Amino acid sequence: MSKKIFSGVQPTGNLHLGNYLGAIKNFVELSNDKENECIFCVVDLHAITVRQDKDQLKNNIRETAATFIASGINPSKSIIFNQSKVHAHAEGSWILSCMSPMGWLNRMTQFKEKAGKDKEKASVGLYIYPILMASDILLYDATHVPVGDDQKQHLELTRDIAQKFNKDFNCEDFLKPPEPLIKKNFSRIMSLKDGSKKMSKSDPSDLSRINLTDTKDQIINKIKRAKTDTFPIPNEVQKLKDRPEAENLLGIYSSISNQSLTKTLDEFGGKNFSDLKNQLAETLLSKISPISDEIKKLINDHDYLDKILLEGADKAEVIAGKKIREMKKIIGF
Ligand code: AMP
Ligand code: TRP
Numbered sequence: 001m002s003k004k005i006f007s008g009v010q011p012t013g014n015l016h017l018g019n020y021l022g023a024i025k026n027f028v029e030l031s032n033d034k035e036n037e038c039i040f041c042v043v044d045l046h047a048i049t050v051r052q053d054k055d056q057l058k059n060n061i062r063e064t065a066a067t068f069i070a071s072g073i074n075p076s077k078s079i080i081f082n083q084s085k086v087h088a089h090a091e092g093s094w095i096l097s098c099m100s101p102m103g104w105l106n107r108m109t110q111f112k113e114k115a116g117k118d119k120e121k122a123s124v125g126l127y128i129y130p131i132l133m134a135s136d137i138l139l140y141d142a143t144h145v146p147v148g149d150d151q152k153q154h155l156e157l158t159r160d161i162a163q164k165f166n167k168d169f170n171c172e173d174f175l176k177p178p179e180p181l182i183k184k185n186f187s188r189i190m191s192l193k194d195g196s197k198k199m200s201k202s203d204p205s206d207l208s209r210i211n212l213t214d215t216k217d218q219i220i221n222k223i224k225r226a227k228t229d230t231f232p233i234p235n236e237v238q239k240l241k242d243r244p245e246a247e248n249l250l251g252i253y254s255s256i257s258n259q260s261l262t263k264t265l266d267e268f269g270g271k272n273f274s275d276l277k278n279q280l281a282e283t284l285l286s287k288i289s290p291i292s293d294e295i296k297k298l299i300n301d302h303d304y305l306d307k308i309l310l311e312g313a314d315k316a317e318v319i320a321g322k323k324i325r326e327m328k329k330i331i332g333f
Contacts, residue, residue: 001035002035002036002037003030003033003035003036003037003143003144004036004037004039004140004141004142004143004144005027005030005031005036005037005038005039005142005143005144005145005146005181006038006039006040006041006136006137006140006142006145006178007023007027007039007040007041007145007146007147008040008041008042008043008046008083008133008136009023009024009040009041009042009043009064009067009068010042010043010044010046010047010064011042011043011044011047011057011060011061011063011064011082012047012050012052012060012201012202013056013060013063013201014201014202014209014211015063015064015067015201015211015212015213016199016200016201016209016210016211016212017189017199017209017210017211017212017252017284017288018148018188018189018198018199018200018209019148019201019212020071020212020288020291021183021186021189021252021255021256022147022148022149022183022186022187022188022189023146023147023148024067024068024071025071025255026146026181026183027040027068027071027073027146028071028072028073030144030146030181031072031073031074031077031078032072038073038077038078038079039078039079039081039140039142039316039319040068040073040078040079040080041080041081041082041083041136041316042061042064042065042068042080042081042082042083042309043082043083043132043133043136044057044061044082044083044084045083045084045089045090045132046083046129046132046133047060048125049123049125049126049129050114050123050126059299061082061309062299062302062305062306062309063213063295063299065080065082065305065308065309066294066295066298066299066305067212067291067295068080069294069298069308070291070292070294070295070298071291075308075311075312079312079315079316080308080309080312081309081312081313081315081316082309082312082313083136085309085310085313085316085317086313086316086317086320086321087324088135088139088317088320088321088323088324089132089135089136089139089320090132090135091324092135092138092139092320092323092324092327093128093131093132093134093135095135095327095328095331096131096134096135096138096161096165097128097131099161099164099165099168100131100134100157100161100164104157104160104161105127105128105130105131105157107153108130108153108154108157109153110129110130110150110153110154111126111127111129111130114126115127130153130154130157130158131157131161133151133154133158134154134157134158134161134162137155137158137178138158138161138162138175138176138178138323139319139320139323139324140316140319140320140323141176141323142176142178143176143178143179144178144179144180144181145158145178145179145180145181146181146182147180147181147182148182148187148188148189149182149187149188150188150198151180151182152180152182155178155180158177158178159177159178161175162175162176162177162178163175163177169330169331171330174326174327174330183255185251185254185255185260185261186251186252186254186255189248189251189252189255190244190245190248191203191205191208191209192207192208192209192210192222192223192225192226192227192248193205193207193208193226193227194208194227194245195227195243195244195245195246195247195248196244207222207225209222210222210223210284210288212288212291212292212295213292213295213296214288214292215292216285216289219281219284219285219288219289220281220285223277223280223281223284224277224281226245226249226277227245228245228246228249228273229243229245229246231243231246232270232271232272233246233250233265233268233269233270233271233272233273233276234246234265234269235265235266235269235270236265236269237261237262237265246273249273249276249277249280250264250265250268250276252280253268253276253279253280253283256280256283256284256287256288257283
């Protein structure tokens with residue numbers, strides 16, 4: 001069955017292995033299926049919910065687009081664009097925010113995490129961030145949204161908002177509740193330094209993550225220094241319980257090698273972490289370094305990247321513009 005795919009990545013720098021294995025790798029696989037219509041958005045409006053440096057933001061928008069292309073998304077087959085170029089995203093977000101109850105937003109765990117202890121100082125944008133995400137998705141009638149596990153709650157909210165809009169305005173099926181596409185096993189890649197924390201762009205320790213632009217030496221060094229425990233690698237998945245660092249490294253290896261965790265345990269059960277680490281570093285080099293080399297090549301070609309983003313925005317504008325006009329008519333504008 002053909003799918004309408006929409007997903008977004010924030011241009012906030014330091015794209016890492018978690019972004020790749022949790023989301024971008026999935027984008028590539030979906031975009032390789034000719035039946036699917038795919039739209040991948042650099043969500044720059046989301047990025048400014050926390051303060052961004054102007055020049056860095058510009059650079060990060062290009063770098064995110066370069067990462068999509070370097071990872072294998074073909075811009076002549078999929079739409080790649082940045083959100084701020086298509087007005088309908090912000091407009092749809094306002095309309096949807098007027099019919100979304102605050103109670104729904106108060107439940108969002110990512111806001112609580114990102115706002116930290118002093119919620120009063122967090123921006124209003126950060127609070128209503130999930131509504132902008134709902135607008136992104138619903139404007140394109142996306143049927144499927146590939147994301148990492150941390151976005152599951154935002155997608156449930158998107159579904160609720162779609163259903164409420166349809167009910168409030170008596171327009172059954174107008175907004176389409178999307179299905180999340182979250183990889184069953186490897187949708188949450190953890191920090192290399194602490195198996196209880198998500199691998200994240202904003203972790204102050206660069207050793208906690210493999211950046212997609214890391215050099216070969218950096219990758220080798222980070223894997224070598226990744227936290228493990230003192231027991232040998234088990235033979236069974238159940239025995240990984242309460243061993244988050246071991247589970248994470250074995251999960252990363254499985255995901256990057258496209259094999260099940262059981263198969264990885266067949267390969268490494270009873271062995272030492274140094275064996276796993278050597279093999280993992282080698283596999284990462286073979287899969288990540290070509291992407292990294294390509295990103296570095298593309299990032300200097302501003303004209304090419306800007307052209308892709310502009311052409312993508314023109315195509316996105318046609319779809320989202322039509323939907324927002326219908327939406328405005330429905331509410332009485
Ligand atoms: P962001 O960088 O927050 O815009 O995230 C872009 C995509 O990467 C989203 O689909 C996230 O769910 C996914 N993602 C981010 N961090 C991780 C992680 N540590 N493990 C798996 N997926 C992740
Ligand atoms: N909120 C997502 C994240 O931080 C990014 C995002 C914005 C997104 N809009 C989206 C993802 C629409 C999927 C669909 O990872």
